[in-house]
Amino acid sequence: MGSTWGNLLKISVFGESHGKGVGVVIDGFPAGFELDHGFLLREMARRAPGRSSMTTARKEADLPDILSGVYQNRTTGAPICAMVCNTDTRSEDYENLRTVPRPGHSDYAGGLRYRGYNDIRGGGHFSGRLTAPLVFAGALCKDFLRKRHDVVIGSHILHVGDAGDRSFDPVDLSRDLLLRLQEEALPLIDREAEEKIRETVEQARKELDSVGGVVECAVLGAAAGLGSPMFQNAESRIASLLYSIPAVKGVEFGLGFALSEKRGSEANDCYIMEDGRVRTKSNNNGGIVGGITTGMPIIFRTAFKPTPSIAREQATLNLETGKEELLKIHGRHDPCIALRAPVVVEAAAALAMMDLYLEAYGYDA
């Protein structure tokens, strides 16, 4: 129930932060697709920790071991299982969290849900590390969508704290920009934004704190007419996956919340003909209307809360004594979880799009 997603493409995620590893079973992926290991590894590396001073000191290569579903380097149509082993874990850091739950973390709620039997080390199955298998599955779909359907997915850091990049142009968006963003350690449309963002993160880290951020993602080239009006529409599928990423607290499409302050005459996207194709002059709806893709770029933003694990001492409750207690979290944590999120957000988009394509075109998509 909890860790299985999808309609046509089924994703089953497993693993824990400090167990043997994390993995995914991808069921329903078309047969005959050649694996581009270079691309898959680059995508895994985008999420992996230890790439810069701004991420956790935990160092893992995150090399996925493909356990099934691939033969002679092509997908067979059978479920693809891929696993990333855990190598650099220090479990002694997490001993007392059952009685003294970390603020902003799943320790307390998870303990109730699983009656105290959840693997608490590093957050267990709640860990952000579970996004590694999502990235693998997403990368496979992203590659498929690009090669078979010319769909390109990219994202950037829209802002961190109060330091920000500019937004995607929702009408005039280039494949090159999206592909360039996929290559960057800190994906930004405007490179000049980098310094301010680095400062914001560094400042938080120095103050033994963390900071939130927003990732903006675009899907370019998606066919028009994908999705459905009600449940399981294009926005529902994307949003339900995004909310499965730890720390996500907001999702908006097109102008999103800003639309609530607009007039209809400003918000409506007028249809125009451009080079023989139907397009809209503006794209305030972010490429999805009535739950169905319009053929315009799909644009959405995802808000990440600040990493709840901060080095600074915090007040919390000792569940046994019922008394307040000061908690000092050891372990190694990202000062800004949003920085590693772009590839995860893109993975969610890729999985949802893949599901929509399979639904529309059948299992060979």
Added chain:
Amino acid sequence: MGSTWGNLLKISVFGESHGKGVGVVIDGFPAGFELDHGFLLREMARRAPGRSSMTTARKEADLPDILSGVYQNRTTGAPICAMVCNTDTRSEDYENLRTVPRPGHSDYAGGLRYRGYNDIRGGGHFSGRLTAPLVFAGALCKDFLRKRHDVVIGSHILHVGDAGDRSFDPVDLSRDLLLRLQEEALPLIDREAEEKIRETVEQARKELDSVGGVVECAVLGAAAGLGSPMFQNAESRIASLLYSIPAVKGVEFGLGFALSEKRGSEANDCYIMEDGRVRTKSNNNGGIVGGITTGMPIIFRTAFKPTPSIAREQATLNLETGKEELLKIHGRHDPCIALRAPVVVEAAAALAMMDLYLEAYGYDA
């Protein structure tokens, strides 16, 4: 695929704006629950058009006809089918929309998806009228959750255009407030906000325009420990339903997007003991952490775009001629769709909560 939702509670919505009616099949609802028709009708009335000068002139009582699943006024455990007949439809208004699609509307995307066979009258299955059966299903669940589990759900208009109410206190929230809001035609925490909101809507209407808005919703009294860490977590379920409501373009939980600008030390909710119960001092996470309920009020906001159908003339494309054309939309439309949305948003919350309760406690919940 498109109009069926749910895991334990399955909702299958059908109908069109200008067909025989709209309805819902609710599968998995516990047996033996007595129907409170007064409550159900009041909820239907909250969504129904024609309640005030601020909503569409279309007048329909929206009395649900219960076709199955109820015997001697109690649910039997079998699927409950309820239908609301359409009575006041004027279909001549919608003839030319296949070739001249309305900006901001599903006409174009829906036409592609269904190859021109979709019922275009009044938006057909894309119509906001499809929220009537959602409200029925939601009202049933809301009543069940309140009577069996003491869970109360309420919402208010947070803002319309730039006119706004104040936000819920996410920590100190009373059942009475939520129940009072359920009774109000224009639910507001601060009644003084009413005049400015009315003015904003009236102004838009006068200018043959429409305006967007945000609905804030709270679920009070939900058990702690409901949900799952990954997919189908509490936020994913609620969000996927909210995005099924026409015109929704943004969803955020707790502080949502504002969390992206916070430090961890500000954002984290510290655990405290209060009257022998574990609570959090703040509730920036909106009652859900790691995808699981914490026992604190669940708080989320939903952004509605302005009604795309506006009386003002708009430029659009004639798909046959490929030429720009001016479109004047007749028909009757709400100047602010968000005003009728609170009960729909609450329905989505109730359906998601019901699904979570059934998952946790079994089919008698």
Added chain:
Amino acid sequence: MGSTWGNLLKISVFGESHGKGVGVVIDGFPAGFELDHGFLLREMARRAPGRSSMTTARKEADLPDILSGVYQNRTTGAPICAMVCNTDTRSEDYENLRTVPRPGHSDYAGGLRYRGYNDIRGGGHFSGRLTAPLVFAGALCKDFLRKRHDVVIGSHILHVGDAGDRSFDPVDLSRDLLLRLQEEALPLIDREAEEKIRETVEQARKELDSVGGVVECAVLGAAAGLGSPMFQNAESRIASLLYSIPAVKGVEFGLGFALSEKRGSEANDCYIMEDGRVRTKSNNNGGIVGGITTGMPIIFRTAFKPTPSIAREQATLNLETGKEELLKIHGRHDPCIALRAPVVVEAAAALAMMDLYLEAYGYDA
């Protein structure tokens, strides 16, 4: 959970034997398909009671009222809701069955499942009458499959008690035979079998008893390569639907149970080339191998138990007194439920095939 089925095509069945009626929501049916009302009504009539002296005296036309999803006589792609109203019900017959459950019936188990709140009149949602909406949904799919994919589905009474027809030739099966069987009140390959079957049923009725039977069904012209090796394979989908038909207690494909007595050298179907098409010389596997269609006729048999409601007095238990009690069932019942089953079995096959086609070819199939 209980009354919703399907992957790509979702079927949600509702209603009770003695309530307002029975119906179905069909979600995912392709847009643009023209309804052949004559065919739909003939199919409904095949299942409807009162066609001959061998079926229940209950007389209902079973005219489906299409409530949604059809516009200008074509499917719109939106959910199709169809309902058959109950007109000839005599509910006084069923009063005491909660305390004195009928042997072989769902009264006792259903009472436990729904804690005594199930609608017991006529079996409520457990009634064989719930197959009417299945037949409607199946007829729509059957018509679609024949017109779009040249797939023909037909069935016959293989035997009733010990009176029997001969089996389908699994290799050399003609469309004409299947279409002829669809037309017949008592579908038999060998018309000479009719008299013995009529006698068997009449004899049972005269003795205030009932008798079981087997329906054999064939799907001709299905594409090769539909389905999957594991769960949700072609056999699993068909079987799970067949077991949803009341009174079904056995399902077998190809030679079925008889294969358990064969040698591999007898059982294996050898591939041959015939008129440039790959076929098998025998078809002991009934057109499905490894869960996937082979392109040969799909053949399966479904065993129906005798109607549990018999006019003869039976011993049962009074649940209140805990004492044995003699029960005389009034009401009107078929002496052989299998006789009305062929069109229901075909409907199950059609629904499963439709699901497989949508999965393979996408939502326009």
Added chain:
Amino acid sequence: MGSTWGNLLKISVFGESHGKGVGVVIDGFPAGFELDHGFLLREMARRAPGRSSMTTARKEADLPDILSGVYQNRTTGAPICAMVCNTDTRSEDYENLRTVPRPGHSDYAGGLRYRGYNDIRGGGHFSGRLTAPLVFAGALCKDFLRKRHDVVIGSHILHVGDAGDRSFDPVDLSRDLLLRLQEEALPLIDREAEEKIRETVEQARKELDSVGGVVECAVLGAAAGLGSPMFQNAESRIASLLYSIPAVKGVEFGLGFALSEKRGSEANDCYIMEDGRVRTKSNNNGGIVGGITTGMPIIFRTAFKPTPSIAREQATLNLETGKEELLKIHGRHDPCIALRAPVVVEAAAALAMMDLYLEAYGYDA
């Protein structure tokens, strides 16, 4: 789609016969259950090859490696992934099967389904070896059901070719018998049947042939009132899993096909009171009526076709030349696949029962 099953308990199976291994992700299993490795290994051993002269010469210990979901030897509530590595594979045996498909095997249909990209070695994902992860998942559920709900599941070889055991007594069935059968290499109620069965299998092997068989399974102690009247009823769930086991061609509950030859007066199970419990005098319905458990033993039979891979030379088609060709299958194969099937059939029953219990009682079941 294809390799994911379940409602509350989700099972995702992956792997190939000659790849790295086969495995399963079990999502939704309750937290806190202690693993009994001895039991799990005994169950795996029951299915594993090489136990007797009657099974394939392939020798593998089938030790499952638990990759996630277990901490300090208890389930955590997170998905449990277990994998069995392949060690003794000889892939050179399978080279030419794409062009010269084996009769009775999935080579041809699978090749079409996956456009020639399926891993053909040893049947790939179609292999009977995929039942190993099913057995692991089933064993876990079987142990849970026995310890938490006192439900015992057992099965025996009912017949092989024409050599047979006697049937379960569907009314007076003992836990001891079922537990004894779980221990036996060749589970039989009547040990005297063993010699004839061994002879039948040996004879088939000597003649370079194989033989089919039937497994009869019983679930004892299941609560009354589990399931639903329509889809996803107890029989549908069990049957859909059974049909996922390679080589299964028939499933029947209670008297099954024999009920089609009975009168209602013989077939109906009369309710009686016994030791203060409601029971039925006979159990011709096999413990399930109206899709819901009655509290009587659940009894069903599963027919297995003869192993399609036989050593004897067979005629088949060369798909490239379009000419008939003689095929000699090398590799190592069971002369009677049914002999290793009891534990697999029990696993299917355990998984379906677990799903029903979770639905009824919630995620802690």
